[in-house]
Amino acid sequence: MNRTILTCEDTAEGILTAVYQAYxxxxxxxxxxxxxxxxxxxxxxxxxxxxxxxxxxxxxAATVIHRFGxxxxxxxxxxxxxHDAGRGQAVYQxxxxxxxxxxxxxxxxxxxxxxxxxxxxxxxxxxxEAQRMIQFxxxxxxxxGVLFARIEPCENVTALVTPHxxxxxxxxxxxxxxxxxxxxxxxxxxxxxxxxxxxGETAERFERMSExxxxxxxxxxxxxxxxxxxxxxxERKNRKLQQQLLPLRYRGTMTEFDRQEIL
Amino acid sequence: MGLHIAAGMSLMEKLEILSDAAKxxxxxxSSGSERRGDGQGMGSAVKAGICHSFAADxxxxxxxxxxxxxxxxxxxxxxxxxxxxxxxxxxFTPEEVCRLTTxxxxxxxxxxxxxxxxxxxxxxxxxxxxxxxxxKLRREYRFQGYIHMKVIPGADPEAVRLAGFLAxxxxxxxxxxxxxxxxxxxxNKHRRTILAPMRLIQNGIGMSRNEPVPYRGAPRFVPAxxxxxxxxxxxPESDYQILSVAESLYQRFGLKRVFYSAFVNVNADRELPALxxxxxxxxxxxxxxxxxxxxxxxxxxxxxxxxxRPDFNILLDPKADWALRNLTLFPVxxxxxxxxxxxxxPGIGVKSAQRIVRARRSGTLSFFHLKKMGVVxxxxxxxxxxxxxxxxxxxxxxxxxxxxxxxxxxxxxPFDADxxxxxxxxxxxxxxxxxxxxxxxxxxxAGRGGEYE
Ligand code: SF4
Numbered sequence: 247m248n249r250t251i252l253t254c255e256d257t258a259e260g261i262l263t264a265v266y267q268a269y270x271x272x273x274x275x276x277x278x279x280x281x282x283x284x285x286x287x288x289x290x291x292x293x294x295x296x297x298x299x300x301x302x303x304x305x306x307a308a309t310v311i312h313r314f315g316x317x318x319x320x321x322x323x324x325x326x327x328x329h330d331a332g333r334g335q336a337v338y339q340x341x342x343x344x345x346x347x348x349x350x351x352x353x354x355x356x357x358x359x360x361x362x363x364x365x366x367x368x369x370x371x372x373x374x375e376a377q378r379m380i381q382f383x384x385x386x387x388x389x390x391g392v393l394f395a396r397i398e399p400c401e402n403v404t405a406l407v408t409p410h411x412x413x414x415x416x417x418x419x420x421x422x423x424x425x426x427x428x429x430x431x432x433x434x435x436x437x438x439x440x441x442x443x444x445x446g447e448t449a450e451r452f453e454r455m456s457e458x459x460x461x462x463x464x465x466x467x468x469x470x471x472x473x474x475x476x477x478x479x480x481e482r483k484n485r486k487l488q489q490q491l492l493p494l495r496y497r498g499t500m501t502e503f504d505r506q507e508i509l
Numbered sequence: 510m511g512l513h514i515a516a517g518m519s520l521m522e523k524l525e526i527l528s529d530a531a532k533x534x535x536x537x538x539s540s541g542s543e544r545r546g547d548g549q550g551m552g553s554a555v556k557a558g559i560c561h562s563f564a565a566d567x568x569x570x571x572x573x574x575x576x577x578x579x580x581x582x583x584x585x586x587x588x589x590x591x592x593x594x595x596x597x598x599x600x601f602t603p604e605e606v607c608r609l610t611t612x613x614x615x616x617x618x619x620x621x622x623x624x625x626x627x628x629x630x631x632x633x634x635x636x637x638x639x640x641x642x643x644x645k646l647r648r649e650y651r652f653q654g655y656i657h658m659k660v661i662p663g664a665d666p667e668a669v670r671l672a673g674f675l676a677x678x679x680x681x682x683x684x685x686x687x688x689x690x691x692x693x694x695x696x697n698k699h700r701r702t703i704l705a706p707m708r709l710i711q712n713g714i715g716m717s718r719n720e721p722v723p724y725r726g727a728p729r730f731v732p733a734x735x736x737x738x739x740x741x742x743x744x745p746e747s748d749y750q751i752l753s754v755a756e757s758l759y760q761r762f763g764l765k766r767v768f769y770s771a772f773v774n775v776n777a778d779r780e781l782p783a784l785x786x787x788x789x790x791x792x793x794x795x796x797x798x799x800x801x802x803x804x805x806x807x808x809x810x811x812x813x814x815x816x817x818r819p820d821f822n823i824l825l826d827p828k829a830d831w832a833l834r835n836l837t838l839f840p841v842x843x844x845x846x847x848x849x850x851x852x853x854x855p856g857i858g859v860k861s862a863q864r865i866v867r868a869r870r871s872g873t874l875s876f877f878h879l880k881k882m883g884v885v886x887x888x889x890x891x892x893x894x895x896x897x898x899x900x901x902x903x904x905x906x907x908x909x910x911x912x913x914x915x916x917x918x919x920x921x922x923p924f925d926a927d928x929x930x931x932x933x934x935x936x937x938x939x940x941x942x943x944x945x946x947x948x949x950x951x952x953x954x955a956g957r958g959g960e961y962e
Contacts, residue, residue: 350871357864358872363881381561385616393615414654415615416548466612469524476529477574478564481773481788487567491560501616502562 249277249288254296254334256283258326261334262303264296265341275342280334306341314344314353321354324376325368329401336364376403380410382492384501385420386455387463393420394455396499402427405441412439423452467501474502518599524609526599530579530590531625534682534738535770539571539620539655541733542677550651551615554677554733558655559620572623572657573613577601577638581627585684585695587743589775590627600629603642607650614654621655621677622646628661632702636664636672643675655733660710662702669706673713678733678765681706683758686751690744694780704762710735711763734765741796742772742789743781747819749810752799756810759803769796795821802828805859806852829855829915832892833908839892840899840906843879844869855915856889876900887918 250273254260264280271294285293311319322340325333339361343349349356354369356362378399385393393415397404404424408431411420416436423430428449433439444452497503540558560569578600579590589596601609610622624643629635639658646652658676660669673679681703685691688700710731717730737758739751755767771788774781799821802808806828813827814820822830832839832855841850843865851862864882868874876895880886890900891911905911 348871351867355864355867356871357868357882358874358878367881381559383617387616395617410553411617413546414553415551416546417551418615462612466616469521469609470613470616470618472521472525473528473573474562474564474570476525477532477570478566478568479532479773480566482566482568482771482790484567485565488563488565491567491569492563500562501618 249279249291251279251281251285251288251291251293252296253281253285253293255298257298258323259300259303260296260298261326261337262306263299264334265338266299266302266306267294267296268338275339275346278338280338281331282334283331310341318344318353321365321369324372324406325365327402327406328368328372330368332364333368336361336368340365372401372403372406375399375401376406378496379403379407382496382500383407383411383422384499386501387460387466388455388458389460391419391460393418395420395422396452396455397422397424398426398495398499399424400495402429404429404431408433408439425449425452467504471502471504520605520609523599523601523605524575526597527575527577527579527601528573530627531574531576531623533589533770533773533775534574534623534625534659535568535768536623536657536680536736536738536766537569537571537574538766539657541765542655544653544732546653550653551611552621552652552654554620554653554655561617561619570618571620572655573610573619573621574623575601575606575609575625577606577624577626577635577642578629579627580629582630583628583695583697585698586776586778586780587694587740587772587774591776594776601642603638603645606642607646607652610646610654611650611652614652619654621652621657623657623659625659626661632661632663633665633668635661636668640668640672640675643672647675657733660706662698662706664706666706666709669709670713673710673730674728676731678736679710679731680736680738681710682738683754684738684740685744686739686746686754687744690746694743707735707737707762707764714763734763736766736768737764738768738770740772741769741793742784747814748792748796748799748821749814749816749819751796752803752810752814755796755800756803767800769793769800791823792821795823795827799827807849808853824916825912826855828853829888833912833915836906836908836911840894841892842897843893843895844874846893854889854892856885856887856892858883888915891915 252264252268254264261280261282268275268278268280307319310322322337325337340353340359343356343359343361344353349359349362354362354366357366379397383395383397385395388394402424404422404427408422411422412433415433418433419435420433421430423444428444430442430444430452431439432442538558539554540556542554543556544554546553558571560571562570564570576590578598579596580598580600581590581592584591584593606622606624610619613619614621622643624639626635626639629638639661643656643658646656656676657678657680658672660679660681662681669679683703684695684698691698691700713730714734739754741751751769758764758767771790771793772782772784773788774784799813802813803810808831813831821827825833832853839854841854843851848862848866851857851865852859857865861879861883865874865879868878868882874895876886876890879889879895886900891904891906891914
């Protein structure tokens with residue numbers, strides 16, 4: 247039997263629209279595949295292009311929440327944010343497995359199903375990276391009191407971590423800028439936060455923010471660096487354990503590992 | 510008589526002295542409270558706690574851990590700040606503590622404040638200072654992050670009670686596992702003045718749980734529960750004694766956590782062991798593992814140790830050690846065994862046991878599935894079957910054989926490089942699997958947190 251391959255935009259909305267169309271067009275999940283972005287051309291497949299439609303994507307999200315609950319939706323939306331070519335197909339097949347009634351109990355606990363397992367693993371991977379940003383992100387105070395954090399996560403997690411900081415610092419003006427993925431979250435004090443996709447010039451300014459650190463910033467940074475040293479116990483020194491828990495790749499943006507601006 | 514603040518000392522110098530003096534308190538967690546921001550101030554709390562950095566000793570930095578002052582009228586033999594030591598002294602002002610906490614917090618360096626203190630004047634006066642500081646932080650600075658407050662033993666109960674409505678967690682340190690040890694090494698402290706505030710906090714927590722909340726956001730009493738700490742290796746108690754004390758603290762005082770602190774000999778006092786090999790870190794590590802087994806795995810202290818076997822095996826973790834002594838209970842069938850039984854399998858942690866129980870409702874589990882769920886098969890496979898079959902059907906379920914295999918698949922101890930390596934420890938394994946106190950080679954690191962399999 248020929249396979250049908252639905253190609254769609256490489257975004258969460260694109261993938262969810264494709265899931266919608268797969269059902270609207272009454273395709274069989276066993277012989278249908280969703281490929282986000284550039285399709286792998288295959289001779290024995292029938293291709294159909296899906297145009298992204300936010301309203302249809304919304305409907306799929308609503309169905310998932312209604313049928314499988316908020317928690318399953320969280321896992322699926324985290325999986326959709328991952329940088330993984332197979333995520334579209336995994337989400338589609340996991341939803342199909344759920345709708346078929348094959349999974350007893352909550353959808354995301356049906357780990358004997360390959361697609362559910364894949365979504366679960368992607369979600370776990372994204373949660374882990376988001377968690378690490380929540381731990382290791384560092385704000386720097388700029389002149390004027392704005393807090394600025396540059397981050398370099400391996401996944402695009404800015405939108406996933408900003409709610410945590412917005413809840414924690416409602417009265418602060420802050421910016422979280424992921425220079426690698428060229429995305430930033432802006433939180434004006436007392437208002438709702440939003441995302442921006444900085445152009446080249448803005449991105450460059452983000453790289454040079456250290457020129458605008460406030461005087462208090464330098465004092466606090468130095469106080470924290472000294473604290474990190476004096477709170478360690480010399481008799482228990484264990485750099486290897488430190489590195490295992492705080493991998494080097496996160497340290498580039500962390501205040502306590504800055505060596506450039508010692509007073 | 511006011512605070513003995515050395516004139517002209519900078520905030521930097523104070524922070525160095527007072528964080529250095531606080532570092533031997535090992536309770537670093539910011540867990541146990543869940544609180545969203547109220548939109549009016551600064552801060553929230555996350556149930557599992559958050560580690561923001563790690564010090565060079567690999568310990569988590571979660572809270573600004575400081576003493577209010579390192580002045581002290583007491584003379585505990587194990588403590589650097591004791592009255593008889595000639596060390597630089599410093600004291601913060603409440604204002605300074607508030608500024609450091611909030612400025613560190615808004616930069617995402619920390620989850621909150623851990624505030625302890627030496628005894629200035631007397632316990633009640635000191636507790637009052639801590640209370641004032643935290644009051645200012647909560648009310649004037651509108652700080653809603655995590656606060657861990659130390660109780661000064663002997664302080665007026667009312668001061669402790671008031672503080673309990675501002676703190677997330679409180680702790681009174683037991684210091685030493687037995688009353689004899691305490692009176693020998695901390696002559697100014699008494700079991701009674703330690704246990705009384707513990708009981709007070711326990712009762713306060715119980716009452717606050719049962720009372721209806723008067724209004725939304727009303728302060729709750731010590732919502733993250735109380736903890737304590739014992740120093741390990743300064744006095745001659747066995748692991749069994751220590752673990753039994755911990756068990757009764759959990760059962761009778763409703764403690765949330767008991768922390769173990771490998772003794773570091775900072776004073777070279779004649780009353781204290783010299784510990785040429787450094788702090789007893791492997792012993793501390795085994796105690797944390799066993800503590801985990803008590804709290805989450807349904808083990809009792811007397812299943813793990815006894816009068817006849819009073820100390821942990823240095824080569825095997827307590828769970829593997831227990832399983833090897835109870836081989837007749839294994840192997841268990843993963844597709845049928847109750848949750849409690851799965852928890853007792855070496856290589857299966859709480860999370861993977863939960864995943865197994867849920868996933869097997871929708872299908873039969875294979876070893877492949879188990880691996881995907883996070884089961885450490887190279888440890889677990891001796892103790893389980895899937896669909897009635899062992900992973901390697903030719904494996905002998907026999908103590909010496911499995912012990913050897915488990916020792917071969919090297920336990921991931923959180924030490925190496927800077928500490929003793931596994932190689933050095935395993936020199937002993939040909940001669941004797943069950944080294945105990947006689948082979949007092951206990952040095953490794955304690956890696957708490959994370960799941961224990
Ligand atoms: S009471 Fe004892 S342990 Fe606490 S600071 Fe004073 S001397 Fe040290």
